[in-house]
Amino acid sequence: MKRRFSALLATFILVLPAAQLTSLAVEARATGVNGGPAVTKADRQNLAHAQQALNEGRRIFRYDTFGDEAFWGDTIKLHQAIAGSRFGGVGPGLTPKAALGLGLKVDVDALSPELVGNLKKGLVDLNDPATTLALLKANAVVGVTGFFNSSGELRSVGVQCALCHSTVDNSLAAGIGHRLDGWANRDLNVGAITNLAPDLSAVAILLGVDEATVRKVLAAWGPGKFDAELILDGKGFRPDGKSAATLLPPAFGLAGVNLHTWTGWGSVTHWNAFVANLEMHGKGTFYDPRLKDPAQFPIAARNGIDNVRNTPDLITAKLPALHLYQLALPAPRPPANSFNRTAALRGKQVFENEAKCASCHVPPLFTEPGWNMHTPQEIGIDDFQANRAPDKRYRTAPLKGLWTHTKGGFYHDGRFATLREVVDHYDRHFGLKLGEPDKLALIEYLKSL
Numbered sequence: 490m491k492r493r494f495s496a497l498l499a500t501f502i503l504v505l506p507a508a509q510l511t512s513l514a515v516e517a518r519a520t521g522v523n524g525g526p527a528v529t530k531a532d533r534q535n536l537a538h539a540q541q542a543l544n545e546g547r548r549i550f551r552y553d554t555f556g557d558e559a560f561w562g563d564t565i566k567l568h569q570a571i572a573g574s575r576f577g578g579v580g581p582g583l584t585p586k587a588a589l590g591l592g593l594k595v596d597v598d599a600l601s602p603e604l605v606g607n608l609k610k611g612l613v614d615l616n617d618p619a620t621t622l623a624l625l626k627a628n629a630v631v632g633v634t635g636f637f638n639s640s641g642e643l644r645s646v647g648v649q650c651a652l653c654h655s656t657v658d659n660s661l662a663a664g665i666g667h668r669l670d671g672w673a674n675r676d677l678n679v680g681a682i683t684n685l686a687p688d689l690s691a692v693a694i695l696l697g698v699d700e701a702t703v704r705k706v707l708a709a710w711g712p713g714k715f716d717a718e719l720i721l722d723g724k725g726f727r728p729d730g731k732s733a734a735t736l737l738p739p740a741f742g743l744a745g746v747n748l749h750t751w752t753g754w755g756s757v758t759h760w761n762a763f764v765a766n767l768e769m770h771g772k773g774t775f776y777d778p779r780l781k782d783p784a785q786f787p788i789a790a791r792n793g794i795d796n797v798r799n800t801p802d803l804i805t806a807k808l809p810a811l812h813l814y815q816l817a818l819p820a821p822r823p824p825a826n827s828f829n830r831t832a833a834l835r836g837k838q839v840f841e842n843e844a845k846c847a848s849c850h851v852p853p854l855f856t857e858p859g860w861n862m863h864t865p866q867e868i869g870i871d872d873f874q875a876n877r878a879p880d881k882r883y884r885t886a887p888l889k890g891l892w893t894h895t896k897g898g899f900y901h902d903g904r905f906a907t908l909r910e911v912v913d914h915y916d917r918h919f920g921l922k923l924g925e926p927d928k929l930a931l932i933e934y935l936k937s938l
C-alpha cells in the first residue's frame with residue numbers, strides 16, 4: 490500500500506509542473522503523510538491545546554506564586570527586610586547589589602527601555618533599596634513577585650518555580666539578562682535569602698527547634714543549594730557536620746525520565762505538587778502517604794504533611810500545564826568551542842564501552858528507561874541523602890546539559906568539585922583502570938552532552 494503510494498507520488502512528480510508540485514506538497518503535508526504536521530480536525534485541536542498549555546505552563550513556571558505570599562510575606566515577613574525601614578519595612582533594606590550578590594537575577598525583558606538605557610550608562614543606583622522595589626514593581630526579579638498596596642508600599646512577597654530553576658544569560662550585565670527557564674540557578678543563596686526574613690518563628694515551631702537553630706541551618710546551605718527534606722525529617726546537618734542541603738538541579742531535559750529529584754521521589758508532577766505545597770508554601774492539595782512514617786519523616790508525620798488540603802486550591806488546576814512546560818524544555822546544547830570535538834568522540838566510546846557508564850546513563854536519556862534508581866553501594870557513596878527519601882536510593886542523574894550546571898560541583902551534594910573528580914571516583918569504584926587520555930576524553934564527552 491505504502492509502496493504503491495510512493496510510486497504514484499513519483500509519477501506525479503515526474504509529470505507535474507512546478508506550481509502543481511508545490512500544491513501537491515502542501516496537500517501531502519495537510520494529509521499528514523509520513524507523520525507530518527497536523528491535519529485532521531482532531532490533530533489541529535491537539536496542537537492548539539498543546540500550544541495553549543505550553544504558554545500557560547510558562548506563565549505558571551515564571552509568575553505563579555500559588556498564594557505562597559501568605560508564607561513568604563505574611564508569615565516570615567521577608568518583604569519587610571527587602572523594603573527596609575525607609576520604605577515601611579525593617580532594617581537597611583535589600584539593595585540591588587546585595588540582591589545580585591545573593592544570586593537573584595533580573596529579567597531585562599521586563600525593564601523599560603529608559604531603565605535599560607540608564608543601566609547601560611551606569612546611571613542606576615544599585616546601592617539603593619528603592620531600586621530593588623522599582624525592579625519588583627516592574628516584575629523584573631526572576632522568581633520573586635512583590636505585592637504593593639495602594640500607596641506603593643511593599644506589603645507582601647511571593648516566590649515562583651523560576652526562582653531556583655531559571656537564570657538569565659547576563660546579556661546586559663552579570664545577573665541581568667534574558668530568562669533561561671529550566672537552568673539551575675547555582676548562584677542563588679536560598680538559605681541566606683530566607684535568613685533575611687525577620688520572623689522565622691513559624692519554621693522553628695514546625696521543626697520543633699528554636700529560631701537560632703533554624704538560622705544556623707539556613708546559613709550553612711550556601712549558594713546553589715536547598716534542602717527539600719528538612720521540613721520532613723528536620724535533619725539540618727549530616728553526620729560529618731556538613732549541611733544536609735542538596736544542589737538545585739535543572740528542570741530541563743526531563744522528558745522521558747521516569748523518576749525525579751536526586752533520590753527519585755516520583756514523577757515531575759508529583760514533585761511539582763510537593764514543592765508548590767510544602768516548600769513554597771502555596772495553597773493547594775498534596776497527598777503522599779509515604780510521609781506518614783514517623784521514623785523516617787518525624788516532622789512530616791507530626792505536622793500531617795502527608796495530606797494537605799486548602800480551599801480554594803490554587804495549585805492542582807495548574808499542574809497539567811506546568812508539567813507539560815517542563816517536559817517541553819530541551820537541555821541546551823553546549824557552545825561549539827566549549828569542548829574538544831575529537832576527544833569527545835573518543836570519550837563517547839569510553840562512555841559506552843570501556844567505562845560502562847552507558848549501562849546506567851543510557852543514551853540519549855542518560856538515565857535508565859524504567860526504574861532509574863541505585864543503592865548508595867552501587868555508586869560507591871554514603872547513604873545519608875538516600876535514606877531521607879522513600880526508596881532509599883539515588884536516581885541516575887540525566888546528564889544532558891551538564892555543561893550548564895558546572896557551578897557547585899557534581900552529585901546531589903556537589904561532593905565532586907570537577908568532572909575529573911567524578912571520573913576518578915568511578916575509575917576507583919568500578920576498578921576501570923582508565924588511562925589518562927581516556928579519562929580526559931571522557932570528560933570532554935561529558936562537556937559535550
Ligand code: HEC
Pocket residue numbers: 648649650651652653654679714715716717718735736737738739740743748749750751752757760761764765769811815
Ligand atoms: C527554593 C528552591 C526551589 C524552588 C522554588 C523550586 N524548586 Fe524544584 N528543586 C529544588 C531542589 C533543591 C530540588 C532537588 C530536590 C531533591 O532532590 O531533594 C528540586 C527538584 C526539582 C525537580 C526534579 C529535577 C530532576 O532532576 O529530576 C523538578 C522537575 C523541579 N524541581 C521543578 C520545580 C517546579 C515546577 C517548581 C515550582 C512549582 C520548583 N521546582 C520550585 C529547588 C527548588
Ligand code: HEC
Pocket residue numbers: 751840844845846847848849850862863867868883884885886888898899900901902911912915916931935
Ligand atoms: C550503577 C549506575 C551508574 C553507573 C555505571 C554510572 N553512573 Fe553516573 N550516576 C549514577 C547515579 C545514581 C548518579 C547520581 C548520584 C548522586 O545523586 O549523588 C550519577 C551521577 C553522575 C554524574 C553527576 C551528575 C550531576 O548532575 O551532578 C555524572 C557526571 C556521572 N554520573 C557520570 C558518569 C560516568 C562518566 C560514568 C562512567 C564512568 C558513570 N556516571 C557511571 C549512576 C551511575
